Amino acid sequence: MTEPDLVEVPHPASPRPARARLTFVVLAGVLAIIGALAAGYYFAMRPVTLRIAVGPANSDDIKVVQALAQAFNNHTNSQVRLRPMQTDGAGASAQALADGKADLAIIRGDLDVPKNAQAVATLRKNVVVLWAPSVAKVKGKKAAPKITKIAQLAGRRIGVIGRTQANVNLLKVILQQYGVDPLKVDILQFPVNEAAEAIKGQKADAYLAAGPVNSKITSDAIAASTRDGGAPTFLAIDASEAIAQNHPAYEASEIPAGSFGGADRPEEEVKTISFSHHIVARRGVPESTIAAFTRQLFAIRQSLKNDFPLAAKIETPDTDKDATIPVHPGAAAFVDGEEKTFLDRYSDYIWWSLMALSAMGSAGAWFAGYLKKDERSNNTSQRDRLLDMLKTARHSDLLDELDQMQAEADDILRDTLVCFEHGAIEEGTLTAFNIALEQFHNAVADRKALLMSMPQNLQRATAQFRAAGSA
Numbered sequence: 035m036t037e038p039d040l041v042e043v044p045h046p047a048s049p050r051p052a053r054a055r056l057t058f059v060v061l062a063g064v065l066a067i068i069g070a071l072a073a074g075y076y077f078a079m080r081p082v083t084l085r086i087a088v089g090p091a092n093s094d095d096i097k098v099v100q101a102l103a104q105a106f107n108n109h110t111n112s113q114v115r116l117r118p119m120q121t122d123g124a125g126a127s128a129q130a131l132a133d134g135k136a137d138l139a140i141i142r143g144d145l146d147v148p149k150n151a152q153a154v155a156t157l158r159k160n161v162v163v164l165w166a167p168s169v170a171k172v173k174g175k176k177a178a179p180k181i182t183k184i185a186q187l188a189g190r191r192i193g194v195i196g197r198t199q200a201n202v203n204l205l206k207v208i209l210q211q212y213g214v215d216p217l218k219v220d221i222l223q224f225p226v227n228e229a230a231e232a233i234k235g236q237k238a239d240a241y242l243a244a245g246p247v248n249s250k251i252t253s254d255a256i257a258a259s260t261r262d263g264g265a266p267t268f269l270a271i272d273a274s275e276a277i278a279q280n281h282p283a284y285e286a287s288e289i290p291a292g293s294f295g296g297a298d299r300p301e302e303e304v305k306t307i308s309f310s311h312h313i314v315a316r317r318g319v320p321e322s323t324i325a326a327f328t329r330q331l332f333a334i335r336q337s338l339k340n341d342f343p344l345a346a347k348i349e350t351p352d353t354d355k356d357a358t359i360p361v362h363p364g365a366a367a368f369v370d371g372e373e374k375t376f377l378d379r380y381s382d383y384i385w386w387s388l389m390a391l392s393a394m395g396s397a398g399a400w401f402a403g404y405l406k407k408d409e410r411s412n413n414t415s416q417r418d419r420l421l422d423m424l425k426t427a428r429h430s431d432l433l434d435e436l437d438q439m440q441a442e443a444d445d446i447l448r449d450t451l452v453c454f455e456h457g458a459i460e461e462g463t464l465t466a467f468n469i470a471l472e473q474f475h476n477a478v479a480d481r482k483a484l485l486m487s488m489p490q491n492l493q494r495a496t497a498q499f500r501a502a503g504s505a
Contacts, residue, residue, distance in 0.1 A: 067391065081115050082323050086313075087128075087136035089121035094246075095140050095157065095311065096120060098342050105334045113326040123198055124311070137319050138327075143358065144283040144309040145200055151314040152362035153351035154328055158344050161287055161308045162204060162271065163252055163294075166240045167233060168264030181240055184212045184269050191220040193238030195229045195255055205242050207281060208307075211273050226251050230258040240269070244309075246344060253294045265298040274307045282358050284309050312351070315362045324364025332368075409458040416446045420470050427477040433485060436478050443474055 088099045096118065103116035119135070121127045124142040131139040132148035140157060141147065166181035181187065187209065194201045202223065206216040224232045233241065233255060241259070243252040259266040271277070274286035287308035291300055313331075315324050331348065339346035350369045351361045361369075423439045430436050450467050453459045 063391075067387075081113055082326075083115045083117050084137040084319070084323070084327065085117050085119050085135070086138035086140070087119045087121050087126070087130040088140040089127055090123045091120060094342075094344055098157070098338070098344055099140065101338050101342050101345065102331065102334065105338065106330060109330070109334075112330060114323060114330055124200065125198075131314065131316050134316065136316065138313060138315050141312055141314055142200055142309060143312055144204060144281070147314070147359055150317040151359060152317055152365075153312055153357065153359040154315050154324060154362050154365045155313045155331060155351055156349040157311040157313050158246055158347050159285075159287075159308050159310050160244045161247055161289055162208070162306050163243045163245075163256070163289065164208070164240065164269040164271065164306075165256060165259060165266045166269065167236070167259035167266050168261045180267065181269070182267055184208065184271065185214060187240055188214045188218055190239040191222060191237070193229075193232060193241045194221060194223045195226060195241060195243040195251065197223055197225055201242065201244050204244060204309075207277065207284075208242075208271060211277050211280075229255045233258040246347070247289065247293050248343065253299075256294045256299055265296075265301075268300040268304045270305045271307055272305055274305050277307050312359060313348075314359060315365075317362075319362070319364075321362075321364040321367065324362045325368045326364075328365045328368040409453055409456065413450055413453045413459055413463075416449060417467055417470060420446055420467075420474055424470065424474045424477055427474060427481055430481055431485065433482060436482055439474075440478055443471065447471060 086099055086103075088096045090096070099116065099118050103118055106112050106115050116138075119130060121130060124140060125145055127136070127139040128141045128145060128148050128151070130136040131141070131151055134150075138154070139148075139151070141151065164184065169180060179186070181190070192205060194205060202221055205221065209216050209219060222232075222238055224237070229241075229243075229251070232238070241255060243249070243255055245252050256266055268289070274284075278284045278286045284307045287306055289300060289304040289306055291302050293299070315327075332350070335345045335348045351357070351359070351365055353361045353366050353369055420443060423443065427436060427439055430439075450459070450464065454464050
């Protein structure tokens with residue numbers, strides 16, 4: 035008796051089209067997630083170019099900004115790059131920021147600060163210098179009274195170095211503090227390149243300049259004020275604290291002795307007021323971008339101090355809540371040591387994305403299983419039919435009937451393998467089906483062997499007897 039051919043359970047590692055497709059889909063999904071994360075990291079970490087408004091032309095501010103831009107652009111790991119936008123001055127720079135044409139701007143703290151401006155750093159501090167040139171001695175003429183106090187400026191000519199209206203407004207603030215009516219003072223403005231000649235030509239009785247303590251412009255103007263060996267007279271702003279109290283943009287300050295060259299320029303410390311030039315950012319520029327800019331700014335400033343001493347004077351912004359210019363959150367994060375890393379900024383998004391992906395995967399698996407419900411149910415019915423045929427085969431008396439059941443079992447086998455390839459049934463279900471099919475083949479083989487060993491007349495009699503019994 036020959037053993038019937040049995041269906042071998044496919045080895046788990048054997049290739050199956052449906053499983054291969056499923057594996058491909060899963061692999062493609064994983065690669066898509068990795069690609070999305072890599073793309074997100076690239077776009078989050080790629081260099082960002084910020085437009086910075088600064089002016090006027092040939093000023094110290096624009097030179098420093100150009101040096102910073104070059105240093106940022108040449109640095110291989112630079113996350114932020116600068117594109118200078120030249121303006122007519124601090125006021126125009128502030129307006130460019132207010133209009134959204136610039137991301138950063140260099141502004142004066144004593145001018146109107148745009149509502150959308152937030153402090154990033156203090157570029158430099160400027161001190162106000164008020165002085166009266168030494169009086170030239172003219173034969174036959176009585177020398178004019180020497181000016182030693184600000185209150186004596188009433189009715190005098192006062193020269194303001196620089197064309198900006200901001201310095202004129204600053205002079206008016208000082209005069210009003212000392213009870214001098216600005217309308218009773220003749221205010222003249224001189225371009226920086228004409229200041230020395232104007233002073234030598236005695237165009238005014240006193241002068242005002244605003245700039246860093248080591249400003250070359252101020253030093254040259256004071257040097258031009260020396261006549262006949264006489265030193266200029268520096269006018270102290272003794273009411274500096276009162277001015278600072280009434281005008282928060284100004285601070286009480288001092289000019290150290292000898293700041294402008296020589297032991298008598300000035301001879302001793304002089305009280306004055308100061309104001310700052312700020313680097314501000316437009317509200318809405320991402321916190322991470324400004325934090326990176328601030329970090330690069332303070333990392334590079336020391337390397338520029340040889341060529342641009344002003345760069346070494348860059349200071350961190352005031353992070354107090356009552357600061358005159360509110361600090362940008364990115365700059366505050368850098369100053370307070372709370373700057374966020376890539377994972378800190380995007381961990382919540384990554385976590386929720388993974389959770390959503392997991393939920394989508396579970397939902398997809400359930401939906402795929404739901405779609406294969408009918409196929410699974412049909413396979414269960416076919417397995418039950420195979421078990422019924424197993425019982426019938428053990429009592430069948432007709433070889434034709436056994437052959438028909440064998441053919442039907444082959445069809446059930448084909449459908450079962452298709453279900454397995456489609457993923458409708460699992461490995462365990464296929465194993466159970468193989469056991470049932472093996473039992474069916476054994477029953478058919480045993481029954482055929484028994485019927486073939488019986489005489490023909492006995493086979494017919496048995497078949498007739500069973501047919502009559504069933505009737």
